[in-house]
Amino acid sequence: MESEIEAVRRSLLTGRIVAFTGAGISAESNVPTFRGAGGLWRNYSPERLATPEAFSSDPRLVWEWYDWRRGIVRAAQPNPGHLALSELQRRTPERFTLVTQNTDGLHERAGSQDVVKLHGDIWLLQCTRCGREERNEQVPLNLLPPLCRCGGIQRPGVVWFGEMLPEDQWERARRAARTAEVFIAIGTSAVVHPAAGLVLVARLTGARVVIMNPDPTPVDDLAEWILRGPAGEILPRLI
Ligand code: NAD
Numbered sequence: 001m002e003s004e005i006e007a008v009r010r011s012l013l014t015g016r017i018v019a020f021t022g023a024g025i026s027a028e029s030n031v032p033t034f035r036g037a038g039g040l041w042r043n044y045s046p047e048r049l050a051t052p053e054a055f056s057s058d059p060r061l062v063w064e065w066y067d068w069r070r071g072i073v074r075a076a077q078p079n080p081g082h083l084a085l086s087e088l089q090r091r092t093p094e095r096f097t098l099v100t101q102n103t104d105g106l107h108e109r110a111g112s113q114d115v116v117k118l119h120g121d122i123w124l125l126q127c128t129r130c131g132r133e134e135r136n137e138q139v140p141l142n143l144l145p146p147l148c149r150c151g152g153i154q155r156p157g158v159v160w161f162g163e164m165l166p167e168d169q170w171e172r173a174r175r176a177a178r179t180a181e182v183f184i185a186i187g188t189s190a191v192v193h194p195a196a197g198l199v200l201v202a203r204l205t206g207a208r209v210v211i212m213n214p215d216p217t218p219v220d221d222l223a224e225w226i227l228r229g230p231a232g233e234i235l236p237r238l239i
Helices: 002-011 023-029 052-057 059-075 080-091 167-179 197-204 231-238
Strands: 017-021 096-100 120-127 133-135 154-158 182-186 208-212 225-227
Touching: 002 182, 002 208, 002 225, 002 231, 017 080, 017 167, 017 197, 023 080, 023 231, 052 059, 059 120, 059 154, 080 096, 080 231, 096 167, 167 197, 182 197, 197 208, 208 231
Parallel strands: 017 096, 017 182, 182 208, 208 225
Antiparallel strands: 120 133, 120 154
């Protein structure tokens, strides 16, 4: 893999770079991915809980799961993969964009700036009645489901399966993908759409695609380089 790493390192020296991250980049910070080991909670799969339907039928159950995940994220620290991306941005500020599907805030805690957040933020609470948003980092929450000051039930400020992405973030991500010369997809199973479609957008508009993942993904065919292994080990070697 040394020669691929060297080739990717060279490709980062000029041109626009997009790093596109998924849950895998936080795996080495002990935040469970959705599909890997540790993804299940009380035998529920995340695909069953992270949906508007699950929330309307049992908001307390969904909140118990998020409360558990918030506790894990609170205890987690950014790992060398997050830190390497923040360092890459520091060195290439004019030509670097970080797009994440993660809601855990670990990129920001590692020092990354202007992160494009496609799936929201686990520390945001959003009222289902009046729409008011607030930041709340309390773990555990003292009432499940939490209530807004208007009395409405609050939901987590994240994007669930079947929901639209925030339009401004999606536009920024698409623009970055279309103008990227190197597009590095890190730790994503690339099955959650529309986010996963960014890899194809980047490829079709001329980017050289890099996939970094210990396992195969459905977009491997689009890659010029595949770096098989954990992001926390490979990313620091690229920088
Ligand atoms: P996913 O769970 O579907 O896939 C994770 C991917 O990471 C897998 O392909 C796996 O092989 C890979 N991986 C595991 N360990 C890795 C490592 N050390 N280095 C690099 N790759 C590694 O996650 P996804 O593709 O992000 O999609 C799931 C959705 O769930 C996301 O859109 C996100 O919103 C949400 N999610 C977020 C978090 C978080 O914020 N940390 C965690 C779980 C899920």
